[in-house]
Amino acid sequence: MSETGPPVVVVLGDDRPPLLERLGQAARLRQVTQKGLREALAEADVLLVWDFLTDALPEAWPEHGGPRWVHTASAGVDRLIFPALIDSDAVITNSRGVFERPIAEYVAGLVLAMAKDLPGTYDLQRSQIWRHRETERVAGTRAVVVGGGPIGRATARLLSALGLRTALVARTAREADPDFGRVHGFGELPRLLPEADWVVSAAPLTDETADMFDAATFGRMKRGARFINVGRGPLVVEDDLVAALREGRLGGAALDVFREEPLPGDSPLWQTPGLLVSPHMSADTHGWLEDLAEVFLSNFERWVSGRPLHNIVDKKLGYVPVAAADTPKIEEGM
């Protein structure tokens, strides 16, 4: 750890983040990959986890000391919640504010694509076949969005705007929510699932949410309902999802996140009928890297001047509690 001079900011990742040249003399920047990580952490004041899919941190974390502040260019912090970091004094912050709207739009696009059978239309176009089909109206159908954080909330709001009757399900039930009235608790899922035409997973990965979408959950869903996961891969027991699709219990599904990423080339998921596979990209719209850099830079300014940081993760919960509504507003351009 540096005793004098500007703080040492270690950036973990293969790629250099944009905009960090703005730091100028205010920080000593060190870009490292997994290779130099252990040595860099020993002298780091701040760690910016730019490659947020890295699994390198637990092994490289110093036994004593280490960065006082860890910021991740992601919403989920599941890869940062390892014992040594939890037990340390380090503050963890995430990139809440960047991903909500793009992910909500992506989910809305998937819902409409499935309802209107766009995949079927692409296949028929490829074969130059004109075959009229009746499709589905989404207005009035029922959606359950699991995940009470900003991504789940933004998704539920946008599905509501499309006319879906949308229930938001969070770890803890809440009344008098300004957007949704009642927010349901995880315990109410068994009652809500049989009514839903759409079930969207947008929850953080925690001990409580791991494997929550398994055979039992899919078994409670309405026959023909659709499932979408934009949360984290390990929320879903992938074999159970494939089985539910194959036996026709589910009418379709879309996964943007997977237990193993990149999804191996020989995974059966690629060719499961009725399943759309996309490469963890729902949040990543043009400019997202700049947006992520801005979130870090704004927090860095707060850190050096001793003001409270935005987006502080509750290490025990594994996410930023909603009550900590100090997230800087990202312009939605409206």
Add this chain to the structure above:
Amino acid sequence: MSETGPPVVVVLGDDRPPLLERLGQAARLRQVTQKGLREALAEADVLLVWDFLTDALPEAWPEHGGPRWVHTASAGVDRLIFPALIDSDAVITNSRGVFERPIAEYVAGLVLAMAKDLPGTYDLQRSQIWRHRETERVAGTRAVVVGGGPIGRATARLLSALGLRTALVARTAREADPDFGRVHGFGELPRLLPEADWVVSAAPLTDETADMFDAATFGRMKRGARFINVGRGPLVVEDDLVAALREGRLGGAALDVFREEPLPGDSPLWQTPGLLVSPHMSADTHGWLEDLAEVFLSNFERWVSGRPLHNIVDKKLGYVPVAAADTPKIEEGM
């Protein structure tokens, strides 16, 4: 024409509409195809154009007399606006109220599919390739919806709900519109097109709108903008659209309607890069035939009891004027 007894209702089409058994003794139903049309029209009081893609009417229309009321199971009435029918005393009504919401959803789905590159994702999935791409945020982008009727309005409303900055363009400019504030006139298109990221054609086919999307129109659009047609095929000069796509002026397009339908198997449109082809199905969600039958039955009840009909088409304009806002509300299930 029948002089006594229940009115003769001629249904034109290969398929029998649902629900018409409800008419019971209140009508004498005759189902005909192109073949028996001329004879049937001579004794018809009412013509229900169930096969709304037929071109058989102009030739079969009687020189004198003919049905007093013609109802079409469509929104567009372009196939009914031929001189003999215009000059006749027959009232024309359409099926306004059935198609708005499904078409609006379909357009929203196309916008999101293009912004999120779903076609690219399908192609990569088929090849089992994990390739992350950055996509587009739709919130804050600009859409121009051409067509001030209920379909254009519903589409513009839904795109606005998705966060697009949406301008509605109609034949006649209007101020103080309850939904949109200002509705622009066709004359303002040259000014609006260069700003738009999305241009949606949802206009009726009239002398004024035929061929309105041609090389000149595409030439005014922003480089990389997308074009969607859910109106009628002849609004678009298809060769000009293909050229605009091939030279990269347009970033993508989707056509649900065509100058010739079904689109011939050897049309170059099927394989034009960046063009989505669907078989005139944007409006047709499960239950649409029942909805169409309900619209006719409700109007039939009004007709036999001498009350004013809903959805009366202005024969000169070629559509139901918006001011005639007597359209029965179709439940959106919200």
